[in-house]
Amino acid sequence: MELLSFGDTGWGDELFLATLMTIAVSIAAMAIGFIFALIFTPLKLSKNKSLNIIGNCYTTIIRGVPELLVIYLLFFGGTGAVMYVASIFGYDGYIEINAFITGALAIGIISGAYSTEVFRGAILSIDKGQFEASKVLGIKKNIQFYKIILPQMLRLSIPNLSNVWQITLKDTSLISVTGLVEIMRQSYIAAGSTRDPLFFYSIAAVLYLMLTFISMKLINKLEIKYSKGY
Amino acid sequence: MISIFPDLLSGAVITLQLLASSMFFGLIIGLIFAILRINRNPIINKFAYGYSYFFRGTPLLVQLYLIYYGLANIELLRNSFFWVIIKEPYWCAIIAFSLNTGAYTSEILRSAFQTIKKGYIEAAQSLGVTKKITFYRIQLPIAIKQSLPAYGNEIILMLKGTSLASVITIMDLMGEARKVNVLTFKPFEAFITAGIIYLFLTFIIHNIIKYLEKKYGFQT
Numbered sequence: 001m002e003l004l005s006f007g008d009t010g011w012g013d014e015l016f017l018a019t020l021m022t023i024a025v026s027i028a029a030m031a032i033g034f035i036f037a038l039i040f041t042p043l044k045l046s047k048n049k050s051l052n053i054i055g056n057c058y059t060t061i062i063r064g065v066p067e068l069l070v071i072y073l074l075f076f077g078g079t080g081a082v083m084y085v086a087s088i089f090g091y092d093g094y095i096e097i098n099a100f101i102t103g104a105l106a107i108g109i110i111s112g113a114y115s116t117e118v119f120r121g122a123i124l125s126i127d128k129g130q131f132e133a134s135k136v137l138g139i140k141k142n143i144q145f146y147k148i149i150l151p152q153m154l155r156l157s158i159p160n161l162s163n164v165w166q167i168t169l170k171d172t173s174l175i176s177v178t179g180l181v182e183i184m185r186q187s188y189i190a191a192g193s194t195r196d197p198l199f200f201y202s203i204a205a206v207l208y209l210m211l212t213f214i215s216m217k218l219i220n221k222l223e224i225k226y227s228k229g230y
Numbered sequence: 231m232i233s234i235f236p237d238l239l240s241g242a243v244i245t246l247q248l249l250a251s252s253m254f255f256g257l258i259i260g261l262i263f264a265i266l267r268i269n270r271n272p273i274i275n276k277f278a279y280g281y282s283y284f285f286r287g288t289p290l291l292v293q294l295y296l297i298y299y300g301l302a303n304i305e306l307l308r309n310s311f312f313w314v315i316i317k318e319p320y321w322c323a324i325i326a327f328s329l330n331t332g333a334y335t336s337e338i339l340r341s342a343f344q345t346i347k348k349g350y351i352e353a354a355q356s357l358g359v360t361k362k363i364t365f366y367r368i369q370l371p372i373a374i375k376q377s378l379p380a381y382g383n384e385i386i387l388m389l390k391g392t393s394l395a396s397v398i399t400i401m402d403l404m405g406e407a408r409k410v411n412v413l414t415f416k417p418f419e420a421f422i423t424a425g426i427i428y429l430f431l432t433f434i435i436h437n438i439i440k441y442l443e444k445k446y447g448f449q450t
Contacts, residue, residue, distance in 0.1 A: 060429075064428065064432040064433070065390070065425045065428045065432075066389075066393035066394075066404060067390065067393075068393045068394065069393065069404065069407070069424060069425050072417070072421055073418070073422070076421070077417040077421065080417060080418075171289070173291045174289075174394075184295075187295075197300050197303055198301070204292050204295075205293075205296065208287065208289060209283075209284065
């Protein structure tokens with residue numbers, strides 16, 4: 001237990017901060033994923049063939065390659081790409097992109113692909129009559145989307161989004177390979193310096209279980225709250 | 231791009247080996263735990279639930295580290311026969327992947343068992359078919375058919391999961407791609423080629439499952 005005490009002698013405070021980091025990265029990734037999903041869902045549902053292909057490519061490729069690959073590509077490739085762009089503008093120094101940003105972006109791209117599928121499914125399950133009814137009532141297309149489709153889409157996607165959240169939360173452990181100090185990285189450091197990997201990786205597992213457990217409870221509450229009228 | 235291809239392909243073989251063995255052991259584990267999950271005894275039931283909750287609630291990377299670095303910490307294991315197995319990263323990876331996919335498979339099979347119509351079992355009972363035969367001849371085949379689509383997804387998830395083996399020094403497809411990146415400093419070439427091979431494997435698995443679904447699955 002001494003190993004977990006707060007302060008200089010234990011790893012308690014470090015692990016606590018690392019847990020906060022994991023939560024922060026997960027939320028950032030989820031938010032980035034939403035942006036991607038809101039861009040690609042309309043593309044996937046569009047009647048235009050080429051837009052459709054772009055949308056399908058995104059979800060198929062991202063869901064077909066390992067998460068680690070996306071992270072490595074962004075981590076190793078991202079720096080090169082940014083430096084190349086900078087060199088065009090005449091800056092030749094070394095640029096290092098923040099590990100938090102790369103990590104959140106990589107996980108965000110992945111969770112965005114899953115969110116896209118969830119949103120697509122939710123929109124498809126909205127009754128067709130509603131589209132027709134709002135059309136008959138002369139409601140404009142964008143108002144129809146914001147006031148009628150979007151609220152229902154969000155409510156219908158809560159259960160599946162909770163799955164996406166769980167996947168995202170677990171995927172953030174992979175960012176540890178890029179050196180961002182979240183739960184996994186911190187336990188790796190702690191395990192290395194105390195030579196007690198069994199203990200610290202068990203703690204990491206418990207922390208992740210706690211996070212998934214608490215977030216499940218919160219999402220269940222949300223789900224009950226938003227399905228009141230149904 | 232062509233020069234790195236043979237290296238990556240040899241990695242892909244390791245990836246497929248890892249996938250095949252962990253799917254094999256995972257299916258056995260999953261089947262056992264699915265049967266435990268539908269058991270009425272609350273202690274057995276809770277145990278199986280705890281297993282699947284742990285392995286589905288923690289990242290695969292944690293499980294892999296726990297087995298690879300953690301188990302080696304236990305003096306008792308180090309001196310026992312098991313040390314031969316757990317000192318090899320390859321076997322550690324297979325153990326971790328099998329346990330992980332076993333948890334997901336048990337959930338897939340459990341939900342399939344529970345959605346079997348009661349009428350089938352009652353019909354078997356009224357015909358005097360024994361419990362054992364009802365299970366092997368009626369419940370199990372239906373459950374397997376019903377879980378084919380979800381199981382196909384699980385295989386693809388596991389294919390992506392095997393890339394984590396590269397973190398514990400196994401030279402699978404991901405490991406080879408990392409090596410190429412380090413040696414040539416061409417991250418795009420290395421990782422995109424590896425990505426294409428992964429996509430290709432996903433595509434093949436997806437189509438095999440689709441074919442099986444068409445042949446053996448339920449027409450809906």
